[in-house]
């Protein structure tokens with residue numbers, strides 16, 4: 089039995105409840121120990137961290153909620169289920185906000201309690217893994233071995249166990265979200281949710297309500313209370329993606345959360361405490377956004393506590409073979425097909441390609457190989473080659489002394505980048521524009537200028 093080693097610890101001052109709960113847990117083939125007081129439990133937890141805790145809220149001396157805090161400060165990170173004799177709404181709100189897994193009232197419903205316990209054991213950090221840096225699922229794995237990428241991995245390991253705010257910077261497709269997931273997965277918050285918000289994808293007028301929630305009647309259409317992403321991320325991590333696109337009013341509200349760890353729902357005036365770790369990311373250059381007046385400097389400094397810069401793929405081309413292997417494995421197992429990896433010539437072309445769409449572009453390329461069943465076809469299809477060497481030699485644009493005609497050179501490179509971005513974006517112009525960090529208008533203008541064929 090997989091979870092047989094994870095014990096359930098139960099604390100209740102009422103012996104009849106202890107016995108009933110103990111019998112129930114045993115009947116489910118789980119190991120259980122009971123305690124009459126919080127002190128006894130704390131002593132026991134010095135030797136063994138349980139897989140799940142069932143705590144009575146109204147204990148004499150140290151209450152269940154205080155006990156939970158003591159456990160947290162002793163770094164005992166087991167999922168907690170509260171049980172109580174009184175269905176007191178405020179206690180239950182406090183309990184749920186404290187990050188408890190469930191809150192059940194007596195007389196206890198055996199099925200509900202057992203299902204909560206099983207869920208708790210499933211979520212509990214496995215022995216010894218609570219503080220380890222090993223990835224738990226493939227989506228948290230960070231593939232790469234170049235010195236530049238190793239530096240990213242080191243910074244992730246350094247900041248993950250803390251509660252510090254992290255700002256992830258890097259071009260589109262470099263893996264910023266992946267880095268955010270890796271940090272959350274390696275943090276003590278990993279059993280709680282990581283809630284993502286793409287600030288660029290939400291209508292500016294709705295962002296505040298998305299982030300902070302709203303009260304019923306806060307605005308036309310607010311027919312019921314709505315919990316925002318900060319409340320949904322309670323005890324966990326909020327990932328504010330594309331933070332550079334946050335509208336000015338929301339920047340002020342976010343600044344307040346970062347300073348005071350408090351916010352109010354839209355249309356509400358009750359301050360809500362936020363126990364949430366903030367990770368923000370952007371492909372924009374925030375310093376120039378500050379200079380242009382579109383991003384608040386004070387917010388930048390609050391976010392920039394621990395910056396992590398994810399380098400573009402062209403600056404870590406030694407990661408390419410590893411990434412190719414990783415994506416080949418992922419896609420072939422998904423599609424159940426075998427595909428031969430790229431030959432030396434193709435790999436060399438890949439090493440010198442500029443990868444405007446970075447890792448995502450590489451991932452899409454490998455996916456196409458798998459779909460087409462060969463790595464040869466799509467290399468030509470995606471039309472990339474070393475922009476540097478080739479561009480300079482095209483159409484005799486090389487000056488007699490070997491220097492390069494700069495305008496022509498730039499145009500050639502631009503044409504190639506636009507073609508590659510279109511390929512990587514699967515022909516979607518808005519997406520291609522975004523990948524290159526261009527407005528749609530600027531992108532379309534270039535697309536016409538270079539008459540790039542669209543799919």
Ligand SMILES: Nc1ncnc2c1ncn2[C@@H]1O[C@H](COP(=O)(O)OP(=O)(O)OP(=O)(O)O)[C@@H](O)[C@H]1O
Pocket residue numbers: 229230231232258259260261262263264265266267371414447448451
């Ligand atoms: N080091 C890596 N190892 C494995 N997969 C990676 C790695 N880096 C990125 N990826 C994959 O590449 C794709 C793009 O990564 P991700 O979405 O994290 O990039 P991003 O920087 O957030 O991009 P954008 O700026 O466009 O939002 C994802 O599918 C991700 O899983």
Ligand SMILES: [Mg+2]
Pocket residue numbers: 264265329
């Ligand atoms: Mg992203």
